[in-house]
Amino acid sequence: MGASISVDHDSFATEVIERSYEKPVLVDFFATWCGPCQMLKPILEKLVQEYDFVLAKVDIDQNPDLAQTYGVQGVPDVKVVVDGQVSEGFVGVLPESQLRQLLAQLNLKSVLDEALETIYTEASLGNVEKAKSLLEDLLQHHSKNPGVILEAANFYLEVGELETAEKLLEPIQEYEKEYFVPAKTLKALILFKRSASQPGGNHELDQQFRQAVQAVLEENYKLALQQFLAIVSQDRRYKDDGARKAMLAIFDILGDDHPLTKDYRKQLTRVLY
Template sequence: MIELGGTQSQAPAGDLIKDVTEENFMQDVIDASQEVPVIVDFWATWCGPCKTLGPMLEKAVTEARGAVKLAKIDVDQNQRLAQALAQQGLPLQSIPTVVAFVQGRPIDMFQGAVPASELDAFIRKAIEAGGGDTSNGLDDAVAAAEEMLEQGAAADAAETYAAILQEDPAHAAAYAGLVRSNLALGQIDQAEAILNGAPAEISTAPELEAAHAQIELARQAADAGPVAELEARVEADPDDHEARFDLARALHAKGDVEGAIDQLLDLFRRDREWNEGAAKAQLLTIFEALDAKDPIALRGRRKLSSMIFA
């Protein structure tokens, strides 16, 4: 596994994850949280959800590379401590209960097993509350891979995205980047297989929704007709909707995204119901494939909206 950015070395698991009792609670939770956030897992051996959540917590804390620590408290073995904390306001009536301590105070909590995405968000919030960096170098690695992809080094970008996913298997931007890298290499089936293998908790992430649209457009590009011939057909008969639609697909396949959008907007203006609203559907697919802040997408969406609500 390669190292991805950052200067922080990974701390030994023994320093990050500890079994805490009444005797060392002040030292390993209250005092320790003055330096770095401490996630406290209240659990018991008989608790089914605890057996699911515990390994997830340990994995997430280990991957945070020292930005946060984990204290595990068996409530059966530490009943007096649990009662004292409950009397101070911590709701420990059910387990698992997970509490984030920052600078000696509880700042957030949840109860029961939660999806990995929610757990990651909880830990990021704790790290940020403690003034820490939540990127662990992965954001820098994603930016570097994006630059490789823009410069045409799709194979190098794919390798970097794959390494990021080894560090964080639920990194939506890395999954989407790996899909786009394979599309750039002409490997549409492989790109689709990668996307289909994404964890369920990130399946609706905007980056992956965009990747779905990009795959659909890539498959269309394989069947796109010659631009010049389609342009001639449209010029000869501006109401040849099929030719205009095919021209839009051909323009997009050649990289003229703005030209494709213009043709589809013209088709929508002429007959918005043609082929069960195909022009609008294709426009939305193109918009989905683009970055939400892309000026071409923003312009196209505004024009489409003005036509819809005119």
């Protein structure tokens, strides 16, 4: 975990330049009247709780000399200081994912990522109960972190606890754009995992449907879409329109821009109308 500090002209050399020889320093030049600064602040404060860097906050109105020295023309302006060298970071507000990429470029790793690596390592060694215990502890301390929730849902999906995974994903809303799409993907995979575990019936299309579901779980999406489309063509009412719904779920997994999504969405429309 890093440290968040306020810095002025008198402390800049010690708290920024000298400390940058120990760990990276992100200098956040901000102003209290700046709306984007207030948007960026909680994101940076959140990340400094996960990564081992120093967040040095400089109020440009209180320290105009520092702003001038480091070429600050608009705020927020974040500079990166490593080994005493001040370099350009970014101006404006970046999404959390891009900020994490920036920290990764500084060879910093989130303590949450390290904890998740430990959890998956334990699971891969067959210590599933220990992994679950570690994950539950992580969730308890980061219950409102969508990234942790997604990772936890994925873990429970992998170990077959589908209801737990589904419940974890419920709070993620559509306005949380960065997390809603992967949440939809996991929900789609839960759907297919659940379908794969259901006993076979006597309908003539049951075997084809199961084969299509298995193709999804093996990530053979083209074959799965071909088979589901064939089922839609034969019997739209089968499994309460299940084949069409399955195709839509695959589109969620692949994303709207994937070539298979574009192709089979058109084919599905032709079959339906």
